[in-house]
Amino acid sequence: MDLQTLWFILITVLFSGFFFFEGFDYGVGILLPFISKADQERRIVINAIGPVWDGNEVWLLTAGGAMFAAFPNWYATMFSGFYLALFLILVALIARGVAFEFRSKDDHSGWRRLWDWAIFFGSAIPALLFGVAFANIVRGMAIDARMNYVGTFFDLLNPYALLGGLVTLTLFILHGALFLEMKTDGALRERVQAVIRVAWIPVLVCVLGFLAFSAVQTDMFATVTVVKFVALAIAVVALLSVIAAIRVKRFGLGFIGTGVAIIATVALLFSTIFPRVMPSSLGAAFDLTIYNASSSQYTLQVMTVVALTLVPIVLAYQAWSYWIFRKRLTTQSKLEY
Amino acid sequence: MDVLTLARLQFGVTTVYHFFFVPLTIGLAILVAMMQTFHVATGNEKFKRMTQFWGKLLLINFAMGVVTGIVQEFQFGMNWSEYSRFVGDIFGAPLAIEALLAFFIESTFLGLWIFGEEKLSKKVHLATIWLVAISSNLSAFWILVANSFMQNPVGYHIAASGRAEMTDFFALITNPNVWLQWPHVALGGLTTAGFFIAGVSAYRLLRSRKTSVEVRETFRMSMRLGLAAATVAVLGTMIFGDLQGQRMADTQPMKLASAEGLWNAESPAGLSMFQIGDEDARTSIINIRIPSLLSLLTFHTPGGQVLGLNDVQHLYEQQYGPGDYTPPAIWLTYWSFRAMVGSGMLMFLIGLVGLWLGRGKKVIARKWFLMALVGAIVLPYLANSTGWILTEMGRQPWIVQGLMRIDQALSPNVGVVDLLITLIGFTLVYGALAVADVYLLQKYARSGMSDGGNADAIAMANAAGKPDGLYLSGK
Numbered sequence: 001m002d003l004q005t006l007w008f009i010l011i012t013v014l015f016s017g018f019f020f021f022e023g024f025d026y027g028v029g030i031l032l033p034f035i036s037k038a039d040q041e042r043r044i045v046i047n048a049i050g051p052v053w054d055g056n057e058v059w060l061l062t063a064g065g066a067m068f069a070a071f072p073n074w075y076a077t078m079f080s081g082f083y084l085a086l087f088l089i090l091v092a093l094i095a096r097g098v099a100f101e102f103r104s105k106d107d108h109s110g111w112r113r114l115w116d117w118a119i120f121f122g123s124a125i126p127a128l129l130f131g132v133a134f135a136n137i138v139r140g141m142a143i144d145a146r147m148n149y150v151g152t153f154f155d156l157l158n159p160y161a162l163l164g165g166l167v168t169l170t171l172f173i174l175h176g177a178l179f180l181e182m183k184t185d186g187a188l189r190e191r192v193q194a195v196i197r198v199a200w201i202p203v204l205v206c207v208l209g210f211l212a213f214s215a216v217q218t219d220m221f222a223t224v225t226v227v228k229f230v231a232l233a234i235a236v237v238a239l240l241s242v243i244a245a246i247r248v249k250r251f252g253l254g255f256i257g258t259g260v261a262i263i264a265t266v267a268l269l270f271s272t273i274f275p276r277v278m279p280s281s282l283g284a285a286f287d288l289t290i291y292n293a294s295s296s297q298y299t300l301q302v303m304t305v306v307a308l309t310l311v312p313i314v315l316a317y318q319a320w321s322y323w324i325f326r327k328r329l330t331t332q333s334k335l336e337y
Numbered sequence: 338m339d340v341l342t343l344a345r346l347q348f349g350v351t352t353v354y355h356f357f358f359v360p361l362t363i364g365l366a367i368l369v370a371m372m373q374t375f376h377v378a379t380g381n382e383k384f385k386r387m388t389q390f391w392g393k394l395l396l397i398n399f400a401m402g403v404v405t406g407i408v409q410e411f412q413f414g415m416n417w418s419e420y421s422r423f424v425g426d427i428f429g430a431p432l433a434i435e436a437l438l439a440f441f442i443e444s445t446f447l448g449l450w451i452f453g454e455e456k457l458s459k460k461v462h463l464a465t466i467w468l469v470a471i472s473s474n475l476s477a478f479w480i481l482v483a484n485s486f487m488q489n490p491v492g493y494h495i496a497a498s499g500r501a502e503m504t505d506f507f508a509l510i511t512n513p514n515v516w517l518q519w520p521h522v523a524l525g526g527l528t529t530a531g532f533f534i535a536g537v538s539a540y541r542l543l544r545s546r547k548t549s550v551e552v553r554e555t556f557r558m559s560m561r562l563g564l565a566a567a568t569v570a571v572l573g574t575m576i577f578g579d580l581q582g583q584r585m586a587d588t589q590p591m592k593l594a595s596a597e598g599l600w601n602a603e604s605p606a607g608l609s610m611f612q613i614g615d616e617d618a619r620t621s622i623i624n625i626r627i628p629s630l631l632s633l634l635t636f637h638t639p640g641g642q643v644l645g646l647n648d649v650q651h652l653y654e655q656q657y658g659p660g661d662y663t664p665p666a667i668w669l670t671y672w673s674f675r676a677m678v679g680s681g682m683l684m685f686l687i688g689l690v691g692l693w694l695g696r697g698k699k700v701i702a703r704k705w706f707l708m709a710l711v712g713a714i715v716l717p718y719l720a721n722s723t724g725w726i727l728t729e730m731g732r733q734p735w736i737v738q739g740l741m742r743i744d745q746a747l748s749p750n751v752g753v754v755d756l757l758i759t760l761i762g763f764t765l766v767y768g769a770l771a772v773a774d775v776y777l778l779q780k781y782a783r784s785g786m787s788d789g790g791n792a793d794a795i796a797m798a799n800a801a802g803k804p805d806g807l808y809l810s811g812k
């Protein structure tokens with residue numbers, strides 16, 4: 001395996017980590033205004049992700065940094081190509097991050113309501129737009145000979161990509177609800193369970209629709225590789241087991257199920273485009289691949305040493321942090337946010 | 338306005354805004370970690386109250402630095418895609434390492450520090466804030482490795498494809514530029530935090546009639562700690578700044594000449610104190626100078642030739658071909674430099690006076706000095722902002738010194754409308770956030786720790802008109 005392939009896999013891992021971790025805290029943020037009634041409950045919902053949301057978001061920064069370091073042309077094409085979409089995501093992430101810290105530091109009800117909606121939109125917009133973005137990449141974008149996206153913002157809002165956005169949106173809501181189920185108690189927890197009992201339905205509809213649409217709009221099923229087949233099989237089995245777990249009220253298992261489904265879906269999308277990183281709709285000659293987008297061998301070697309040393313350490317202390325905050329939050333808990 | 342102007346304006350606005358929060362974060366994290374260390378080591382409750390009070394202000398500030406930092410990472414690809422393609426092989430590495438090595442530690446352990454007080458042992462909880470302090474300063478190192486490549490490219494070659502490629506990672510991280518810039522920035526952060534603590538403490542001491550002796554003593558102690566840290570740090574900042582000036586004469590003579598408003602070479606060169614120049618005619622109209630001082634400052638000997646803007650222009654024309662190699666707004670680099678150095682010297686003076694006056698408890702009665710300290714909070718912010726304006730504007734028209742001009746670096750597929758949307762959007766969002774941030778900071782600075790015991794919670798609850806302390810500490 002060459003270093004370009006290794007780095008393609010590493011970036012797949014980083015985006016998988018991002019969607020797995022930040023996926024549930026987007027879901028929690030989207031549910032916030034609807035699931036909790038009194039202010040105390042809202043604080044419990046926010047505090048459920050309070051200690052970890054920032055660490056989760058660093059997966060995105062790392063994925064972006066890794067793209068820049070390993071595949072500068074991928075980074076340059078993607079970030080300039082998704083210009084306005086990324087602007088919306090940035091505004092959303094800014095509002096959301098500040099909202100967590102600011103919201104409960106003043107108790108005017110207007111102040112708190114404002115930040116609650118910042119958390120909602122700040123979670124919903126990226127949850128939708130990241131799906132739109134990756135669906136567009138898999139579908140192919142108008143990339144010219146100089147590796148620049150020459151389409152418009154509205155070209156990105158095609159039905160296939162929007163469906164991709166709905167897949168991530170609905171999946172993250174379910175993922176977040178399952179996380180919240182494990183962190184809450186009492187009446188709040190019962191309300192979360194009620195959401196879970198119906199939230200899997202739109203996920204299933206969107207995912208099946210997306211897979212069918214992919215057969216027409218992309219070359220996902222044009223060739224069959226072992227990786228694609230395994231990823232697809234795992235995604236489908238995981239989703240079905242989520243439904244089964246919900247029916248027998250094993251919500252922890254359900255959370256693992258949505259997590260596996262998210263990772264398998266990312267793997268399926270990335271293995272569909274491999275060895276391209278951004279297929280061009282203007283002709284295969286203009287495709288960005290892991291070779292024409294990559295850094296030099298030397299830089300890839302340096303970054304390989306760095307990444308293989310640091311990523312396991314990061315995973316270890318993040319796991320420790322989740323272990324420390326494993327308990328359910330109740331009305332008796334000390335709330336910081 | 339054209340795309341280039343808008344993209345540069347956006348980078349300037351978002352960077353200066355981001356750097357409003359970063360120095361306080363990296364400095365205050367260290368000082369809060371020290372306060373908590375004193376508490377764990379001595380068991381003195383005063384230090385615990387200090388940790389809580391300043392820790393709360395740290396968190397409000399921290400959030401702003403984090404969210405505005407995301408824009409910085411994305412912006413290179415969004416607005417400067419040609420730049421990203423040209424230097425990505427080199428520039429991306431420190432950014433990725435910054436995220437992997439610093440951001441992960443910073444965010445994870447900050448979460449543990451905020452939420453883990455009752456779940457972790459005292460020592461482990463103390464270790465978490467130290468990890469936050471260290472990693473936030475490490476993050477500064479890695480981003481400055483990236484910036485130093487733009488000021489002084491090392492460890493690279495230009496490949497057949499035309500892009501710059503890394504040939505020596507070790508050279509990149511031992512770039513002499515970064516080992517002057519990083520201490521300068523980190524000590525500047527400590528200076529910022531020191532004056533912030535001293536100024537807020539002075540404010541509280543000015544309106545301390547109603548508070549208990551205990552609280553007053555805590556603020557007096559904070560003020561002393563802040564002043565001590567700031568005085569030492571600002572001296573260090575100036576020393577590293579001076580060393581940078583000497584390097585600038587070698588690696589970026591145009592930046593030095595524009596910082597000094599020096600049009601033609603002089604040996605020995607005089608230091609301009611006040612100048613009104615004519616940038617089109619490339620000459621000065623009014624110029625009040627101290628003879629020989631610039632040579633003395635630059636080379637640490639009274640002699641020595643300092644090149645002027647016209648000389649470097651001539652040199653660069655020979656080296657790089659025809660073109661204008663003079664920064665676009667010399668008045669800006671000239672006055673930025675003076676504002677930075679002037680506030681630095683003023684801060685050092687205030688620090689020394691403060692340390693002298695603050696020996697005993699009588700300092701509380703010296704209202705004029707306390708008021709001066711409140712006003713001095715703006716000085717480090719002025720120095721931080723003007724320092725970066727000088728560093729980045731003085732490098733123009735280069736985006737990477739000697740390798741790529743700024744007008745070659747833009748995203749070719751991003752138009753004026755796109756840039757207007759994002760520039761206006763970021764400005765509005767940042768403006769609104771500044772209002773919310775300042776509101777919260779002043780609220781906590783005014784009413785946190787109003788009395789002993791569970792003061793924080795009680796004070797905040799009272800300020801909010803609520804009888805219980807749910808506000809801060811929950812139940």
